[in-house]
Amino acid sequence: MDFRRIAFLLVLAMPSVFAAGTDLAFMVPAIAIIVLISLSLSSMLAASIQNPQLEAWAKTELQELLVGAVLIGIIIAFFLGSDAISILMTGEPDYVNKAGLIAEGWVSALMAPYGDIIEAATRIKVAASYTSGFSLPIWIISFNYQTGPLAGASIFFQPLMLAAQGISNAIFLSQAVSLLVSFFKIVVPKVLLPLSLSVRLIPFTRRLGNTLIALSLGAIVFFPMSVIIADFFNGQIAPPAPAIADLGKLDADPYPIYVFGPICEFAPLRILFSLTDPLFSLIVCLPTLVFPAVFPVCFELVWNVIYPIISMIFQIVNTILLIAWEASVTPSDYGGDVYDQVMPFLADVNNLVMVIYLDFVFIVLFTIAGTRSIAAALGGEGYMAGIQRML
Secondary structure (H helix, E strand, C coil): CCHHHHHHHHHHHHHHHHHHCCCCCCHHHHHHHHHHHHHHHHHHHHHHHCCHHHHHHHHHHHHHHHHHHHHHHHHHHHHHCHHHHHHHHHCCCCHHHHHHHHHHHHHHHHHHHHHHHHHHHHHHHHHHHCCEEEEEEECCEEEEEEECCCHHHHHHHHHHHHHHHHHHHHHHHHHHHHHHHHHHHHHHHHHHHHHHHHHHHCHHHHHHHHHHHHHHHHHHHHHHHHHHHHHHHHHHHCCCCCCCCCHHHHCCCCHHHHHHHHHHHCHHHHHHHCCCHHHHHHHHCHHHHHCCCHHHHHHHHHHHHHHHHHHHHHHHHHHHHHHHHHHHCCHHHHHHHHHHHHHHHHHHHHHHHHHHHHHHHHHHHHHHHHHHHHHHHHCCCCCCHHHHHHC
16 A cells, blocks of 8 residues: 555645535544444354454454554543643643744744835835936037936845845745644544544554554644744744834935925826927917917917926926035945944844744654654554655
């Protein structure tokens, strides 16, 4: 019997069983009665045909059936007393629910610094990508000027993106742990454990049943307990919560943006000033169409006089503000402010992500080690090559 194929079929069947809410607990006494009747008939048949080998096999299997019944009683007693054990170990009556809340807390703890990374990157991006310039025509020549004094701040993007990637992975792992706790809480008691006990009672699938029982206990006992223990270790380490002390230090305070921002945010005005001079003149002079003689005069006046004056005023004001802002901004000071705010935050993010990674490794090792120990103690498959190869 290939254990890997059976395990694969169980994995495929679990989602449908989870959705249907099926409870297979009725199978255990039914299988026990069927096996007991079959072994009794085998013993009677062996006595009637005087077959000592069949009679010895029937007696041995009856003893194994009794051992299986005792094992079922021990498991049932454990789950009946799990509330008291949970209160003793965790202070909560439901240790599985406690593990789920812990995993959700991990996700919440990671979401806050993830938001800080997004906001910090946005503010630095505004400062680093802010460039402005103007073109001043002087007779047959033109004077062009363009500046981006804080472009060097883009160097902080790389560590911020690495931190965002690390936090994303940690969030996925923590969310997976939370989902698995909820999944096992419903599937194992209702489906996997009754199925495992039923398979354990059948003589020809006893070894597989022992392995499935170990897997069930690993999923419903060792897995949530490992989450609780990992959280206890986290409390001993107490990694600091990553947070940027002052996001305002990441602002470059560009004066031209503050002045022209309201104009750029007003869509009709922004569209009007983005038109070419003939279209601008045409739209401005549209009301004068009711006076046909006035429209040509208005059109020529706006095109040749008013529009150039407005454009020149915008250029002069933008130039003055740009020069004033550039004179007041020192790239090294801004870079120092960004460094002072970002680097301690990134160090705390690295510590938190590393703790989550270590938690996940501990959860996997603790669960697999506990499951293998139970499987070996019950006489099942202790190596479980399929699971170890998957890991």
